[in-house]
Amino acid sequence: MQLGLAAQDGRIVASDDGLTAPLAVRGLTVTYGEKPALFALDATFDAGAMSAIIGPNGAGKSTLLKAVLGMVTPVSGTVHAYGQPVREVLDRIAYVPQRATVDWDFPTRVIDVVLMGMARELGLLRRVRQDHRDRAMACLVRVGMEHFAERQIGQLSGGQQQRVFLARALAQGADLYLLDEPFAGVDAATEKAIVAVLKSLRDSGRTVVVVHHDLATVSTYFERALLINTTRVAEGPVATVLTPETLQATYGGRLAHAQLAQILG
Amino acid sequence: MIGAEFVALSLPPILIGCLAAIACAIPGNFLLLRRQALIGDAISHVVLPGIVIGFLVSRQVSTWPMMLGAGGAALVAVLLIEVVRRAGKLEPGAAMGVVFSTMFAGGVLLLEQSDTSSVHLDVQHALYGNLESLIWLDATGWASLFDMQALAGLPPELPRMAITCLIVTGVTALLWRPLKLSTFDEGFARALGLPVRALSLALVIMAAMAAVAAFDAVGSIIVIAMFICPPAAARLMTDRLGQQVGLSVVFAAISAVTGYVLAGYGPLWLGFDNSVSAAGMIATMSGLILALAAGFGPRRAPRIA
Amino acid sequence: MAGASPTRNWRRSSAEMWGLGYNAALVATGAGLLGAAAGITGTFLVLRKRALVSDAIAHATLPGIALAFLVMVAFGGEGRSLAGLLFGSALSAWLGLLCVGWLTHATRLSEDAAIGAVLSVFFGFGILLLTVIQSLNVGRQAGLETFLLGSTAGMLYSDALTIAVGGGLATLAALVLRRPMLTAAFDPGYAVATGLDVRRVDLAMMGLIMAVTVIGIKIVGLVLIVAMVILPPVTARFWSNRVDRVVLIAGVMGGLTGLLGALISASAPNLPTGPIIVLTGSAGFFVSLMIAPRRGVLAALLARHRYQRRVHLRQGLLALAHGHPVYERFTLRLLSRAGLANPDGTATDKGRAAAARALLDESRWQILRADPAQEIAASHYDGLRPIETVLTPDQIAQIDTRLAPRPLT
Numbered sequence: 001m002q003l004g005l006a007a008q009d010g011r012i013v014a015s016d017d018g019l020t021a022p023l024a025v026r027g028l029t030v031t032y033g034e035k036p037a038l039f040a041l042d043a044t045f046d047a048g049a050m051s052a053i054i055g056p057n058g059a060g061k062s063t064l065l066k067a068v069l070g071m072v073t074p075v076s077g078t079v080h081a082y083g084q085p086v087r088e089v090l091d092r093i094a095y096v097p098q099r100a101t102v103d104w105d106f107p108t109r110v111i112d113v114v115l116m117g118m119a120r121e122l123g124l125l126r127r128v129r130q131d132h133r134d135r136a137m138a139c140l141v142r143v144g145m146e147h148f149a150e151r152q153i154g155q156l157s158g159g160q161q162q163r164v165f166l167a168r169a170l171a172q173g174a175d176l177y178l179l180d181e182p183f184a185g186v187d188a189a190t191e192k193a194i195v196a197v198l199k200s201l202r203d204s205g206r207t208v209v210v211v212h213h214d215l216a217t218v219s220t221y222f223e224r225a226l227l228i229n230t231t232r233v234a235e236g237p238v239a240t241v242l243t244p245e246t247l248q249a250t251y252g253g254r255l256a257h258a259q260l261a262q263i264l265g
Numbered sequence: 266m267i268g269a270e271f272v273a274l275s276l277p278p279i280l281i282g283c284l285a286a287i288a289c290a291i292p293g294n295f296l297l298l299r300r301q302a303l304i305g306d307a308i309s310h311v312v313l314p315g316i317v318i319g320f321l322v323s324r325q326v327s328t329w330p331m332m333l334g335a336g337g338a339a340l341v342a343v344l345l346i347e348v349v350r351r352a353g354k355l356e357p358g359a360a361m362g363v364v365f366s367t368m369f370a371g372g373v374l375l376l377e378q379s380d381t382s383s384v385h386l387d388v389q390h391a392l393y394g395n396l397e398s399l400i401w402l403d404a405t406g407w408a409s410l411f412d413m414q415a416l417a418g419l420p421p422e423l424p425r426m427a428i429t430c431l432i433v434t435g436v437t438a439l440l441w442r443p444l445k446l447s448t449f450d451e452g453f454a455r456a457l458g459l460p461v462r463a464l465s466l467a468l469v470i471m472a473a474m475a476a477v478a479a480f481d482a483v484g485s486i487i488v489i490a491m492f493i494c495p496p497a498a499a500r501l502m503t504d505r506l507g508q509q510v511g512l513s514v515v516f517a518a519i520s521a522v523t524g525y526v527l528a529g530y531g532p533l534w535l536g537f538d539n540s541v542s543a544a545g546m547i548a549t550m551s552g553l554i555l556a557l558a559a560g561f562g563p564r565r566a567p568r569i570a
Numbered sequence: 571m572a573g574a575s576p577t578r579n580w581r582r583s584s585a586e587m588w589g590l591g592y593n594a595a596l597v598a599t600g601a602g603l604l605g606a607a608a609g610i611t612g613t614f615l616v617l618r619k620r621a622l623v624s625d626a627i628a629h630a631t632l633p634g635i636a637l638a639f640l641v642m643v644a645f646g647g648e649g650r651s652l653a654g655l656l657f658g659s660a661l662s663a664w665l666g667l668l669c670v671g672w673l674t675h676a677t678r679l680s681e682d683a684a685i686g687a688v689l690s691v692f693f694g695f696g697i698l699l700l701t702v703i704q705s706l707n708v709g710r711q712a713g714l715e716t717f718l719l720g721s722t723a724g725m726l727y728s729d730a731l732t733i734a735v736g737g738g739l740a741t742l743a744a745l746v747l748r749r750p751m752l753t754a755a756f757d758p759g760y761a762v763a764t765g766l767d768v769r770r771v772d773l774a775m776m777g778l779i780m781a782v783t784v785i786g787i788k789i790v791g792l793v794l795i796v797a798m799v800i801l802p803p804v805t806a807r808f809w810s811n812r813v814d815r816v817v818l819i820a821g822v823m824g825g826l827t828g829l830l831g832a833l834i835s836a837s838a839p840n841l842p843t844g845p846i847i848v849l850t851g852s853a854g855f856f857v858s859l860m861i862a863p864r865r866g867v868l869a870a871l872l873a874r875h876r877y878q879r880r881v882h883l884r885q886g887l888l889a890l891a892h893g894h895p896v897y898e899r900f901t902l903r904l905l906s907r908a909g910l911a912n913p914d915g916t917a918t919d920k921g922r923a924a925a926a927r928a929l930l931d932e933s934r935w936q937i938l939r940a941d942p943a944q945e946i947a948a949s950h951y952d953g954l955r956p957i958e959t960v961l962t963p964d965q966i967a968q969i970d971t972r973l974a975p976r977p978l979t
Contacts (some may be wrong), residue, residue, distance in 0.1 A: 026897060027889075029881050029953070039953035040885045065396070069456045075878050076898060078883060079955060095456035102450045105678055106298060107506045116446050119457055124439055153503040168453075178456075229939070231953065249940035302683040303622060306690070352867045353859055358682065359621040359804050367852035370845035372895035373719060377840045389715065419573070486697060489692035497673075497683050513644055528698070532705065540704030541698055548694020555687055559677045569677045 020083040022047050022176045023068065027127060028077030030060070030067050037063040039231050041077070045176075045209050050202045051224040052212040052238075056251050057230045061211040062098065065178050068096060081176060091120055092175035096165050098181050104154050110164050111149040114139055117171030139167040142200075144193050159190030166194055167264035179210045183217075196222055218242065273404040275418050279525050282487070284426040286517035287477035288433045289491035292472040294510045297496045298448050303361055304343065304469065307493030308476045309485040310365040311342040312390045314372030315392060315477075319359055319459060321379055328421070329549045332477050337454035343466075394484025396543045397523065399423070422482040429478035433471055437510075445506055484544045491517055494551035501562030520551040595837040596730040598724050601739030601789055601828030601847060609802030610744035610783045614775050614818045616803040617755040622685050624774075625796040628783050629689040630666025632792060635717055636703060643706075650928025652729045653786065655717075660784045667776060668693050702790065717832050719790030720844035724837070729788065736785035741821075743778055747816060749776020751775050756813060789832070790844035798824065800943035801851035808862035827851040878903055880954050884928060886910070890917040891925035931957055 023056045030038045038060040045051050053061045066072045068079050070086060081089045094117070114136040115128060122128065127143045140146045143163040148156065155183040156164065162182055169177060177198070183191050196220075198208050212218060218225055218238060227233040234246040289305070296302050312335045319334020325565035342364055350360035398435045403418030404408065410416070437444070447454035447461050455461050525549030529540045558563055597615040615621055629702045638658020642649040666688045673684035700714055713721075722730075761768050779799060787797045806819035831847030860867050886901040887910065896902045896915050905911035910921030917925060934957045939948040950960045957966060 010754045027885050029885070031877065036881075036953050040888065043331065062886075071452060073453050073880050076901070077291075089845075090456070090458040093456065096454060097450065097452040097456075099453055103298075106446070106449045107504045107509050108449065109505070113449075115451070116453070119442060119446055119454075122442065124327065124442060127768065154504070174455075229949065244941065249936070252939065298681055300680055300682055302686045303833065304678075306686055308626075326853065332768045349859065352581040352870070353804060353808070354865070355804055356616070358691065359616050359800050362621050362625065362796050362800040363804060363852065363855060364793050366800070366848050367855075370794055370797070370852070373842055375846040376841050377845075389661075389718075392718070396844055432820035486690065486694045490694055492684035493683055493690060495946065497679050497687055500679065501677055531704075537705060540699075541705060545694045545696070545698030545701065549698055552687065552691025552694070555691070559673055559679075565677045567675070 001018070020080075021045060021210065022082060025068065026078045026079045026080075028061050028064070028079065029065055029075040030072055036050050036060075036075075038067065038074075038228075038229060041228065041232050043209055043227075043228075043232060043235060044222065047206050047207050049102070049224050050198060050208045050210065050222045051226065052210050052222040052224060053162060053226050054148055054212055054215065054218060054220050054250065055233075056172050059250070061228065062180050064228070065095070065209075065211060068178065071092070078196060086183055091172075093183065094169035094172040094176045094177045094220060095179070096169045096179040096182055099161050099165065099182070104156070107155065108153060109147065110140070110151050110153060110156070111244055113153060113164055114171050116169045117168040122171075136167075136171055139170040140164075143167045145171040157187070158184035163190055163193060166197060169198070173201050173204075177209065178208045179208070181211050181213060183212070183214060215247070266560045269404065272407055272409060273402065275525070275529065276399050276404075277401045277423055278399045279522055279541065281399055281420070281422050281426050281482050281526050282521035282543070283397055283518045284423075284430040285475075285487060286491045286495070286521040286547070286551075287514050288426065288430040288475040289472075289479055290495040290513045290517035291437050291510060292468055292475060293492040294496040294499070294506075294513055295444055295468055296472060296492060296504075297449055297500065298569060299468075301357070302493050302497075303358065304346075305472060305476065306348065306489050307365040308339045308360045308469075308473050309480060309488040309492075311338045311368040311372075312477060312480050312485060313370045314338050314375065316391070316400040317375045318378070321375065321545055328425075328481065332481060335477040336367065336473055339476065342467045342474070361497050367482055370414065374508050388453040389521070390484070391480070392485050393542055393544045394480065394487065396483045397529070397540065399482065408544065426478055426482050429474055433475050436467070436471055440464065441550050444468065451509055483547075486544045486548050487521075490548035490551045491520070494555045498551075498555040498558035498562070501565040515552050518549070520554060523558075524550040525547070581672055590656040591836075592603075592940075593725055593727060593730050594722070594832070596727075596734050597725060597789065597843070598829050598832035598836065600730060600733035600737045600785075601832040602788070602825045603734065603741045604786050605798055605802070605823075605828025605847070606620045606821045606825035607737060607740035607744045607778070608786065608798040609806070609820035609822070609827075610741070610748060610817055611775060611778045611782060612824070613803035613806065613813075613820045614751045614755045615779060615799060617813070620681070621800045622682070623667070624779050624783060624795070624799040626666055626670055626685040626689045626692075627663045627776075627780055628693040628787065630669075631663045632693055632717070633699055634658040634660065634665075635660025636696055636699035637713060639663070639703060639714060640699070640706075644646075650713075652726075652732050656732075656784050656788075657712075659717075659787065660780060662692065662781050663784065667780070673857065679800050681855035692924070709897075716791075717756060717787050718793055719842065720787065720789050722789055722832070722843045725788075733785055733787070733788060734885040736781070740778065740781050740785060741825075743781070744821070747771075747774055747778065752813060752817065786913060790847055794844045797848040797851060798828070801848070801855050804849070807854045807856050808865045810857040812952050823851075823854060827854065836851060877954075883908065883910075884954055885922070886941075887925045888926040890921055933973060934966065937969050937972050 021148060025041055025043040028038055029036055035164050041064065053064060055061050063072065067074050068086060081093060086093070111133070115132065118132060122132070137146060137149065140149055143161050143166050143239040145160060148160060153161065153164065166182065184195055196256050198210070201207055210222070219242060222238055224236065225238045226235045227241060227246055229250050233250045234241045282465055293351065313542050314336025315335035316331040319331040322334070323330030346360045348362045349355060350357055350361055356544055399420040400423055403415040405415070414503060416487045423488065443459050443464055444452070447459060451461055472492070479488050495513040495516035496509070498516050499509045502512055503509050527550070528543040528546035532540055609758050612624070615624060621662045635655050635658055638655050639649040642651060642654050669688045670681065673687060674681045691716040703714065738950050750766055750771045755766070758768050777826050782799065786798060790798060802820040802824035803816065805823055806816045808818055810816050827850050828847055831850040832843055834850065835841040835843040837845040858866065863869055882898065882904050886896050886905045889896050890911065895913070896905065902911060902915055905921065909922055910920060911917055911968045913924055935951055938944050938957065939951055947960050
């Protein structure tokens with residue numbers, strides 16, 4: 001019976017069924033030094049849904065995205081996208097890194113950053129033609145940044161930078177979108193604009209996975225959630241996954257009861 | 266006949282100086298933006314052990330073994346810096362300091378231990394180069410530029426430097442897009458599946474090539490100065506990468522020309538009879554340009570975070 | 571050297587017991603003291619991630635040396651006074667340091683670019699001045715080139731004494747300033763709160779680095795002096811995680827490096843002092859890099875290998891406990907080699923027992939981690955550590971009461 005309990009808590013429920021999903025992670029363990037950032041993590045992200053990855057600081061949320069994209073080498077585990085190793089299907093995946101990871105002092109313009117999203121398609125020498133530019137502009141329109149196309153990127157506010165990053169991801173024309181803390185340090189208007197774009201992506205059948213840190217907005221923005229703290233605590237529809245027990249298990253003592261009440265309504 | 270003397274004595278060194286400066290400045294732009302500006306410094310330090318080993322292996326003072334040795338040493342240094350940085354969990358600066366000082370010390374020791382006194386191979390030459398000696402004896406005037414026989418007598422450093430400069434320019438143009446992308450946002454570049462490591466390596470190889478060829482012609486001082494000063498000055502003038510690289514080329518060329526002319530003729534104008542080190546003067550000029558850009562460049566101000 | 575005092579004669583004879591000349595012994599002592607000072611001060615520089623600032627300082631000394639020579643000659647001197655040259659080098663090194671600061675703070679350039687720019691331009695200008703001196707034809711060149719790579723051959727007694735005394739003073743200063751530098755480097759915010767003037771401590775640190783550089787360039791040379799500042803601290807870091815110990819180890823390491831290097835160099839011809847000191851230091855570094863017990867490469871490789879096996883075994887056992895197939899071949903191989911699974915992936919009896927234990931442990935951990943009151947104990951969770959190592963049997967019994975089966979839905 002003890003065994004049943006653990007399985008029910010969603011600890012190790014790996015099976016083969018999820019492997020053709022847009023993104024399926026099995027038994028992923030990543031360490032930096034002695035302590036694991038992720039331990040034996042299983043997760044499945046379904047098509048046509050917006051999923052949040054939730055957990056306290058240092059829970060391994062960003063590490064999960066990096067491991068998925070092959071930017072860190074796991075100790076063990078596998079990652080499949082659309083039934084294939086991620087390496088094979090990188091062109092179907094768009095990635096929005098944390099804003100703070102790049103040097104915004106870099107000498108380039110907004111439109112050039114969006115065009116970077118077409119790097120695979122442009123290759124080494126193909127010239128940037130008008131239709132590339134038009135498409136890049138269209139992406140900027142979708143995030144409401146079309147008037148900033150010629151600006152130097154260092155002149156943008158945090159929220160504007162984030163929208164440019166999203167426009168670049170849109171320019172990739174991918175099916176699976178991985179975003180790392182896109183709402184961190186952005187203004188309310190930007191947050192609304194980004195959510196609208198993500199919802200339109202979902203509505204067109206794309207898969208959106210967002211590392212998210214604001215528990216208060218999880219249930220308004222997302223259909224599904226993955227709660228992690230080094231290991232998976234819970235995974236599933238937001239309504240069933242966000243319970244006092246799972247949140248307590250994810251955040252330990254870090255959530256006051258008042259906060260819990262607020263999050264859970 | 267001033268023309269003839271100029272073509273024979275000054276034109277080749279000026280051209281070689283320009284080409285060397287440009288070949289170093291172009292990769293320097295990317296190194297600067299990647300916060301790896303000092304890689305150029307490290308590379309130029311390890312050139313010395315490289316040429317000594319090249320000499321000891323081939324037992325002759327000929328260009329190719331020594332350049333191969335220098336190029337090999339540069340690559341070994343870059344890889345070693347990476348290994349030491351990761352394995353020792355050191356900041357890049359400390360890792361560079363460890364590696365280049367070790368290799369440079371090894372080079373000096375080898376030089377002292379081996380019988381190189383009979384050949385022209387010494388530390389001074391490695392540092393200052395000998396730009397002033399690269400003259401074109403076969404030239405009789407501007408017409409010699411069209412005289413195949415006279416052209417054959419050009420100092421071999423000139424075509425070598427020209428080819429290096431051409432390769433560096435060509436590779437930079439070819440890899441422009443991925444280099445720019447991986448320099449700006451390495452994480453995104455990796456997520457796109459770009460070979461980020463191979464690109465870094467290509468950049469370093471390009472820098473090493475420029476450093477080795479330029480060092481042979483003009484010495485290490487110019488190499489270090491040109492990797493950093495013209496790109497840094499250009500960065501303070503513009504916010505567009507293309508313009509920055511273009512401007513850095515212009516600044517490099519200006520440093521080389523004015524530096525050479527001032528070193529060669531300046532003392533004469535002041536009434537002395539000897540010229541001074543052209544390499545030192547070129548480095549100094551690049552420093553002055555940087556100082557001007559830092560004082561007045563339109564894009565000099567630090568970004569308010 | 572004529573008319574040596576009796577004490578000096580005595581000292582000289584004791585130096586000769588080492589098989590060295592008196593000067594060489596003095597130089598070795600100076601190099602040792604200098605190394606100790608450089609090691610201690612360098613630790614704080616490396617801690618602040620500004621190791622290569624010392625390279626900029628070193629290269630920036632050259633114009634000062636040349637200008638000091640010119641000034642001394644202009645005033646009718648011979649221009650070879652070491653103290654005078656060192657004073658000049660200190661001035662231009664200070665100017666170089668100011669330039670690094672100006673470029674870093676007043677423009678958008680990063681510190682590494684500023685360091686490279688100052689290093690190359692000051693050095694180039696120094697070379698330019700050396701050729702000016704050459705063309706002025708004032709006697710011989712006073713051997714200013716020896717400052718590039720250092721030279722102890724034919725060093726005057728007074729020069730050797732200057733270096734030994736300077737090295738001693740620098741070591742003393744480094745020891746005295748060790749605590750404030752430590753506080754400033756470790757936690758600047760806290761340092762300010764305790765009333766420590768961090769800017770002045772920084773200034774003192776830079777001053778000390780400069781002093782070490784200036785005193786050391788005659789022996790080690792300005793191209794290589796940076797190694798004396800960087801090598802001891804990065805070597806010491808392998809042997810301790812405690813900063814105060816790192817400082818002391820670096821001091822000892824630096825001192826030994828300087829002393830040994832100078833002695834080795836004096837023991838045979840064609841062993842230039844500077845490079846030998848640097849190579850002695852880097853031998854220490856690379857040996858430590860390989861064999862240091864916790865942070866060394868071999869230890870890390872071994873630990874990673876072991877860790878990987880433990881992770882795979884644990885995950886394999888948990889999969890067995892749930893009756894899930896084991897996906898990864900490496901896991902399966904480990905399991906069957908340990909007698910826990912059959913080659914076809916089914917568990918052996920021993921494997922079933924181990925799997926049940928692993929699962930029980932894991933379930934206990936899950937309960938522990940969900941309990942806000944147990945946060946500290948729960949922070950020990952790393953997926954591998956048995957819960958018995960964190961909790962007492964009583965506490966585990968307590969947890970087990972909560973393991974009571976919930977009805978399965």
